[in-house]
Amino acid sequence: MSVLTEAKIRKLFRESGILENGVLELAKHEKLTPAARGFLNDHHIKVVNSNQQKRRASVSQYEVSKEPITNIEDSVVYPLLFRLTRLYSYFLKSQRELHLAFQNEKCEQVGLLLSILEKMVGHHILEDISDYHTTLLSNTDLQAIRVSKQLDQQTVMMNYQEPEWRLVGYETYLETSLVRKEIERVADFDRDVFAGKVSQLLKSIEVLLWLIASE
Structure with a gap:
């Protein structure tokens, strides 16, 4: 099981677009710590559990974009x-x-x-x-x-x-x-x-x- 800490969520919040729509979808093997869940609540991000097998990417797969932001x-x-x-x-x-x-x-x-x-x-x-x-x-x-x-x-x-x-x-x-x-x-x-x-x-x-x- 992959545990997502507050630090991990903060990093994803900065570096990827997974939270832009106000929804964070967790894969079956992913779990939030209480601090991470509190951070998401503070930012009005809804957490949903995915029941589909890889039809959407898991959180860990969003850590790929490292290109400079120029726009x-x-x-x-x-x-x-x-x-x-x-x-x-x-x-x-x-x-x-x-x-x-x-x-x-x-x-x-x-x-x-x-x-x-x-x-x-x-x-x-x-x-x-x-x-x-x-x-x-x-x-x-x-x-x-x-x-x-x-x-x-x-x-x-x-x-x-x-x-x-x-x-x-x-x-x-x-x-x-x-x-x-x-x-x-x-x-x-x-x-x-x-x-x-x-x-x-x-x-x-x-x-x-x-x-x-x-x-």
């Missing part, structure tokens, strides 16, 4: 880009607080980042964030800032005495980071060029949000 419609991030719309309200709240605090330049900067998010949701994925607007730093420069400011640390980076516009900006930064990590969790960066682009663009947006909120 965004084939990318795992393609159906996930809509999750970026969850960030719209955070960006708008940040703009409102900046406007009320007479931080007009920062308000415009957040508006520019919001417009980039909209383009990404519309599947307009560019190589570098500076390609969206000439006034923006490059991904490389922003990554250097990210490292120097240790933005990947899981610590509280502001205190309650900060003005409202800073705290709302910090909240926007955190939410953007969470959405990015959700997308990265199912991405295959070795094969999927678009997953890498989306991840890097969101990291750059995070750095810019932090600079707006903290300086």
Whole structure:
């Protein structure tokens, strides 16, 4: 009997198309661990047992596709880009607080980042964030800032005495980071060029949000 663990299912989720229709068909010799079944439930994937003899391929036979993904419609991030719309309200709240605090330049900067998010949701994925607007730093420069400011640390980076516009900006930064990590969790960066682009663009947006909120 072949036991399918959560790690195995996650790998199949990233690398093959067996879950695209929301159904996973198990062959007679295949069995899911509780963790694997929980993962499928979380992703609203229905599990069915096959009573047919090899009329359909078993799960293990889907591990053959290793070709690079060069078309965004084939990318795992393609159906996930809509999750970026969850960030719209955070960006708008940040703009409102900046406007009320007479931080007009920062308000415009957040508006520019919001417009980039909209383009990404519309599947307009560019190589570098500076390609969206000439006034923006490059991904490389922003990554250097990210490292120097240790933005990947899981610590509280502001205190309650900060003005409202800073705290709302910090909240926007955190939410953007969470959405990015959700997308990265199912991405295959070795094969999927678009997953890498989306991840890097969101990291750059995070750095810019932090600079707006903290300086």
